[in-house]
Amino acid sequence: MAITRDEVLHVARLARLALTDEEVERLGSQLSAILEAVGKVAELDLADVEPTSHPLDLANVSADDESRPSLSADEVFANAPDREDDFFRVPPA
Amino acid sequence: MKWAPVIGLEIHIHLKTKTKMFCRCELEYGAEENSRTCPVCLAHPGTLPVPNARAIEMTILLGHALQCEVVERSVFHRKHYFYPDLPKGYQISQYDQPLCVNGRFALADGSEVGITRAHLEEDAAKNVHMGGSGGRIAGADRTLVDYNRAGTPLVEIVTEPDLRSSEQAKRFLQLLRQTVVELGISDAEMEKGSLRFDVNVSIRPEGSDELRTRTELKNMNSFNFAAKGIEREIKRQIGIYESGGEVEQETLHFDPGNESAPPLRSKEEAQDYRYLPEPDLVPLVPGRELVERLRGELPELPGARIARLADELDTDLAEGLVTSGRDRLFEQVPGERRAVANVLMNQWAATGVDPAAVDADELGKLIEARDRIPRAAFTEALEATGEPGFEAERYLADGQIEATADLEPLVEHVLAANPSQVDDYRGGKEGLLGFFVGQVMKETGGRANPKLVNELLREKLKA
Amino acid sequence: MTDTLRLTAEEAMGLIERSEASGAELHRAYLDAIGERDGELHAYLTTVEAAEGAGVPIALKDVISTKGVETTAGSKILAGYKPVFDSTVAACCKEAGLPLIGKTNLDEFAMGSSTENSAYGPTRNPWDPERVPGGSSGGSAAAVAGGLAPWALGSDTGGSIKQPAALCGLVGLRPTYGTVSRYGIVAFASSLDQVGPLTKTVRDAAFLYRIIAGRDPLDSTTVDLPEPVELPETEDLKGLRIGVPRELNEAEGIEPGVSEAVQRAIELCRELGAEVGETTLPRSVEFGMPCYYLIAPSEASSNLARYDGVRYGPRSGKGDIREMYMQTRDEGFGDEPKRRIMLGTYALSAGYYDAFYGQAQKVRTVIRDEFAAALEQFDVLISPTSPTVAFPLGAKTENPLAMYLSDVLAIPPNMAGLPGLSIPCGLSEGLPVGLQLIGPQFSENLLFRTGHALERAIGFDFVPERLR
């Protein structure tokens, strides 16, 4: 299952990765090989099989609507790359 | 050719829980920026969502009000896109297994709007675009992000394309708003963003049942603007078809300021949300016991009350009373029904008095006498209906005490007789003003001009 | 002077109980050992000079968030990031009084099987520094095997505790999914990630599992243990039915030396009184890998979306927000996370979901059912943990698929949410061989009992030969 250069670029855009040309080449061929290998799952006819999204059969886990302390401003911005007043600042969106 | 509009709505409502959907940060509108955030709602590495039990209950309650089926099993999905208001890079939302499905909502005109689904999700953060003109995205040189709103529980209600006019859409929204307010699950205030909606509009030749390409109007911020926007969009689409063109599927951003709807997102930027069942959460399997208990908690809904009132009034009046939250008062006020309804919807509505503060019997007397007293006196009396101890009698009889010189000694007497309340008032308990007004009214047998008493009291208490 | 190479955590507890050493003295002794040997091994990314706690010191894999102590997940995209909160397991360790020695190296975002994918350079195997310690918890494994920590926590998504335990001659437990909180564990693949101990003995693993296991209200996917953790005592396997799944023991690529060591261990099981029989997992091994390499990257592509340079971590790029995202993520992520993000994004993108992620979830059901059937006949299943012993650094870095095969035997039970215990069962070419014991969900006590009896009978010396 070969993945085209355009598909690599499309996926990189979706994932917000600015790949270099070299990366596009290398990742493209590696992805093709990996997709070939994982595409094996298609060999099984599983039309009647239920998917397993979770190893445990749990349901209805929730918490009461009781508040817990939020962070202090120092903690909120402790790791922030940029800040303006009490906002996180980013380039124009 | 005659054209018929086809309109569907997507409504987002903030739930009035104490805490967020997936963390226990307090929800407080207007709090200091980013002061209601924690590692979970800031999406720090390794943090996990835990659903708010109350939000789930509120959604089921709403589902009942919308006559939906509450499903046996619902799962949350991750919806991916990159934007700074979305801390995790995905929104947790119910996708192909929403909590409530297949409902319907009856309008006052007897029509029914199908409810496709009502599902739970989380709101995004608030972005402020700086440096451009007037906080607009275009031309901004930076964006500031406040995550206080991120993770607010949100119910999204999607209707079938059953609405046939902008007026009907507006009425649907008004009735829905009143319903969620009365259920106690949301403030549903558009100014605060706790009620938002998108409108899908298409048109088709009258009599046909084909579905043509629709456009989506986003970011409506009032019912009236929505109605205007829909009207204009219908005209635009008619114009396109009649000049031989094709309507393109697009999202339009309605700008009430310049009355235009520039495209927000074109087709080529089409999103690929890469939905994924949220592996950090387990399925919701609402117990039938819970579902039935919540059904039992449903109050009489606005729609039902409109139907009941429409028997004695016309539908418009009944709908107006109910969606403005005045129908309970209406039912208590004695008198000729239509007259009472008209006063409540017109002159009295203009006073802004809180219906809960009103003595219905006294208001009834006033309305009954409306044609016998001067218009100005009637208006003044209506304005006073919220005052404690309001008695219609005082306004009907002549001899209201209007002179400052007559009232001043009485006011001073009342203050002198209640020194501790005076101290409390000056110490900040300004709610005591009503108490003093009441005392003066008592002294005068209710004949004092309440407005004047208020002014005098404020002045004296300032000293 | 404490012999940190030989001291087990249980023995260290004894020293503390008898007041022969304090938590602080032990902490110092491990820091000294790190000073001596970590230049060569590079097991640690961060060490903690002064730590609280009167108990046995511990090392934590650098995906485990520790308040105030840098937590990078081995990635540049988290360089300098100091959590403002403790993960639940870090809090459990603190509560138990375990002083933190430091944070251990790993494959970036726990993606790898050799610890060569760390953005901060590889870790080396204490048995042979020219070889890898396995991964992704290679730093934790090398720290314990190299006498730089009495015990450590790792995390296991597709074998990342079991495989490095095997390659470093240690005991490693991948617990039943849902028994250990993931709150504060830098996420790789949420439906698979699980934290667990890397130790020198099975009893040490049981001690540590007891400290970290149990329901956490901050992790909706956790449950209470059905029974308390028991420290294993018995030294026989009487009455136990042990199954040998053919596919897990005869898979392509299993080295002869590994097979021989495992065969000897299976013989020992018989000698210890167990009933041993062959069983089969027809599709689990063949389809386990493809299933894993769809599910894990898909979830990873989603979990790694939050690294966007907005709220924490370094930021790069000029221009608008889109450019900032693309540059920050391009510079911040290494090759392996990029590969998996790309693979996962592709597998989840429009039109591919059913064929890839959806189908893989169904394969997961098949694997679950197969294990359930085998575990109806047998109490415990047995196999090699890794097809090979520790391989030389660089041997598989150019070929991602070859590297992925290193976990071919560890992955299938993970897909079914089953616990797995790896214990050393001998040497092949002078390097440790790991034995994988698999039981039903919540069967940790049974695995500890089995592992303990075998451990006694095997008598493996966990101190690397060249360091004795």
Ligand SMILES: [Mg+2]
């Ligand atoms: Mg929505």
Ligand SMILES: [Zn+2]
């Ligand atoms: Zn929060």
